Amino acid sequence: MSYVIIGNSAAGISAAEVLRERGIKEEIVIISEEEHSPYYRFMVGKYLAGKVTSSEMVYRSREFYRDNNIIPFLGEKVKGIDTESKKVLFENREYITYEKLLIAAGAVPKRLMVDKTDYGPIFTLRTWQDAQNILDVVGKSEKALVVGGGVIGTTVTQALLSRGQKVSLLLTEPRLLYHALDERGSKLIEKMLINPDLEIYNEDRIIEVIHNPFDFKMVGVGLNSGQEVRCHFMVMDLGVEPNTQILRGAGVEPGRGIKVNEKMESVFPHVYAAGDVTESWNMVREAYTQTPNWSNASSQGRVAGINMAGGEEYHPGTLDIYTGELGLPYVSVGLVNPRQEGYGEDYQEKFREREEDLVYRKVVLKDGILCGLVFVGEIRGAEKAIKLIKERTLLTEKDIEELLRV
Template structure:
């Protein structure tokens, strides 16, 4: 997206792209859909080699940036090549956060951020392997559903008392957990995976913090994502991404950032944070690329939105969903019937968040109202 925006505003400038992966760009959003068999590999690609050729983009496939020298405007690659730049867009994405004891290269321990991860998980599901997922957030729940739909034996292990605790309220978590358990996904709360056990470098089981042993062939860690910024000399304070202004420029002159690595202004929370959702990433990359080529576009700010389908049960959350209702600024209303659950959250009488489960028809209208209220 960023390269397209550059070329749309600059027909002659040299465009160089560096990708640690060896594939054409693909939709990370569709990885769980590939695991579940709903899409195939070719459905995930976002572009073609012919488009690269047509846009005149030179690509270094399978190469990693090891260091960024912003003073001399230079990138250092792992193949000993150095690249000079006039403007730079950092769109290096994120990687799963793996606890230190699990970083052993055991066959069977994985995250879900790449096509290779999805290949492995889909094969395991087809073979009806026993799978343990650590983490009950959006990715963990999506992956559990995908694996189960392909025939795997799935169990989620989470330390918190409920799934989706960061994006949903207690009632939504309860309803979704009940629905997942009715579809034969086991969910264990209040526990954590403390250790993995391998035989000949192949995962055989995990050990919980209680000492209980669970036999499994797959252990998927879905406990958050860290921005890929290892090439920066000073990474302190960048756990939520590299801060950008409304033009997507970082504190380094002529260096822009977009997507999972960018910390943008959340217009509801009123501070910079990483809102890692696909529509924002696309918009940010388009703005950054355009501004790199001389335009003066402005990012309108982030609003959190999450969407998933749990065995046919849709859920969408928008904006602030778990405020401290003991504070006088906050209030809520609930509509709960046999077909759906809806919770609207208000700050000083204005809509600031929404949770929709089952009937999600009004999601677009509510999101527009939430954004409008945030900027007034």
């Protein structure tokens, strides 16, 4: 009997540790397309900015596998799963069989498709290697273009500016951090970004890549508005989608996650899923959503591991969580734009602001229960507030004022 885990990050490692904690003696195999030992994926932006070292990135050392009697298949690409014969199929090696399988393969960045020619260098930022690839061209190229102003795009922009790189930031949505923050929070982050080496282009899109006709190197892009933006490399932040390619033949739709129940069981017998690869119950939105973040992945991996080991554990649901640590810190949790997202008028929004100090705090409530928050500049109390959301605590006016105190 063997336990196979596809994924070597928060969800996969949490599950493997729980299996051993629960006394599972059978073989455990962890498969990852990356060759790194487990690292903190949420820290790749700080690594790009030079704020953390390689050693600080390490989540579990190479000795983790030996100490827990785990067989690592690192640098191995899975090409498919045969759920009927319980086989994991590889591109470059023999298949392996499983008794129980956890798919914790994470998410992959969406890429821009302008035409069929890749004039590169065009990067995304998801992995440690992605960060290293970007660092290889920083300082050697005159200007960078960051496409997308989400959490990754904002982080990359800050990191590149901190290294003296000139940057153009192309917003593909109405404002910066459109899904993560509300309008006031976005404006404060944009104020913090002001820099003579930064140009921001609002809500536009690329329609062509301009290249040098002699060496075909990228020299700029043409926008739908008619503007041309000079750049010599691009970093894309167009969001992520669950890494479900290995299950396409089993009926999982492109762009959709693996739907799981509260025990992290999929519709396939003996197959569990956890983390960014899933569609799971969102406790605030009360719907199945893709909610990629480290906290959700870690907790889901633990629940999956308990149930794979024969226990009975239920996940309470996921939460949208966005954080930024470079420059002006912020944290956003739960439902922060109820009207923008069409959730109706049943929500109450309260905020306090100290604009001159770039400090802003907002809470979103429904029937006195906290369902969302935005803290910018000062993020104290965020962990306590997250606990209040999870426990659906009915708040007093005093509780609310304490959360909003600036």
